[in-house]
């Protein structure tokens with residue numbers, strides 16, 4: 028059987044594993060060696076020159092890390108992948124690999140908080156001009172692309188506003204001016220969205236989130252053609268934001284259940300979004316699966332499922348959030364997402380903690396916006412939990 032033809036849930040279990048086993052163990056080993064030893068000096072040299080497979084030094088490559096990279100590449104349908112200590116390392120390393128003084132980047136206002144900081148602080152420091160457009164304003168985005176740019180950076184769905192961008196349409200505009208198209212696929216996961224088939228050149232993840240799925244390992248990954256990924260790898264191998272073997276193992280193990288988890292999480296997210304929409308204490312619910320979502324049609328076109336993340340704004344803003352959130356029983360009130368546990372976090376303490384109140388306001392993120400990353404618990408318990416917390420809030424108003 029040709030494993031390339033396997034369904035994605037099967038690939039999540041098997042991809043990248045077989046070439047990286049040892050001692051007949053059925054699981055990929057955690058190789059913690061910093062360096063690799065060679066009695067044959069010529070062989071050592073051949074490995075160093077990549078004429079033979081093998082490893083030299085842990086900042087460059089590692090067998091456990093390589094298994095993780097291969098699994099990611101296969102899930103994204105990419106030729107190659109390279110990994111990083113965190114998602115932000117993946118993002119910043121892409122920028123520093125391809126951008127030079129005088130270059131121009133076009134992106135959106137709703138990108139991840141850390142990414143937005145790259146646009147407002149670090150890239151301008153090296154004379155890279157960064158234009159962040161209104162996220163759903165295609166006229167503005169396409170006009171800025173048409174002025175010429177080196178790189179178009181997209182995120183869909185966005186975190187935490189869960190807006191949807193038409194990746195295919197914008198990638199086409201970027202190709203017309205010869206720009207590199209980079210997509211952060213963290214919220215969608217490879218289960219739901221394949222940006223490379225929509226015209227992206229590179230797709231990246233904060234593996235810390237859904238890929239790992241258990242909130243116990245940080246990591247990042249970039250997938251794409253060998254030609255591009257090799258360049259990003261080269262920047263990383265020298266500058267050193269390397270994924271650690273133990274984290275690579277935890278991510279690998281987490282990924283085996285990726286499809287199971289995401290399928291469950293998005294079925295529950297849809298039910299919870301519908302429940303919240305019917306609640307009088309809620310001002311707005313953002314979830315691309317809702318027919319009322321502004322770009323539900325685009326989500327239907329480019330995604331297989333709508334993901335496990337939604338956000339909602341409580342009437343009464345941050346004061347109401349302070350009353351309601353502590354009442355929840357099945358909830359981590361925490362900065363991460365994509366875990367097996369249901370996780371709640373106001374944008375101002377999570378995705379956009381790096382931003383000032385003014386910056387968040389400029390990004391259109393209300394102070395009382397709460398991100399809800401739905402876990403794998405039974406959805407009836409999650410809805411009952413929300414119900415009692417909202418009843419408590421109602422009694423306090």
Ligand SMILES: *Cc1c(COP(=O)(O)O)cnc(C)c1O
Pocket residue numbers: 113114115116139141182186211213214233234235236245246247
């Ligand atoms: C968390 C996150 C990142 C950053 O990843 P880290 O692993 O925390 O560095 C980037 N993009 C999105 C969409 C995220 O949710």
